[in-house]
Amino acid sequence: MKTCQSSHSDSGVESGVQCRSGAGCVGKCSSERMENAAKRRLAANARERRRMQGLNTAFDRLRKVVPQWGQDKKLSKYETLQMALSYIMALTRILAEAERYSTEREWISLHCEHFHAQSYHHYPGQKLGADGDPYAQRVLGYHPEHFQAAS
DNA sequence: TAGGCCATCTGGTCCT
């Protein structure tokens, strides 16, 4: 529960507050002031709700473009971010390889052997513990430390 | 029933 001790100058006053300044406060902490504070709080709540809705819309758009192999369940926000990161890293790797191998034929032949055996390789010393990332590790062979090293 | 995920409210901080 808050109090309007801050010189009544205004802004932190919200509905349900009590004034501890005694008699001199009566006029200043008017119901009008309280009403304004309550209105501002409600407006801030509405803005925050809209902001979070915008954020969720963005997450939904991201879910649509991120691969969801074999997942019938909607990805959580955390999973979506991890998956997006993995996806971007994989695409980046593919682009880098495409640049490295000058001809398309070379690049295609590289991936014909590469995709089957190795594309979702796991790293030998990598543990899949609680601190690991099961989603990223399951898909695309993404590992945070590699990303950090690259960036 | 516990745990995970989420939406909402709220107060603080930063920026314009």
Added chain:
DNA sequence: AGGACCAGATGGCCTA
């Protein structure tokens, strides 16, 4: 001053 952003708290819903 007001808005945007952030993080903590809280309560609801769902699933194993």
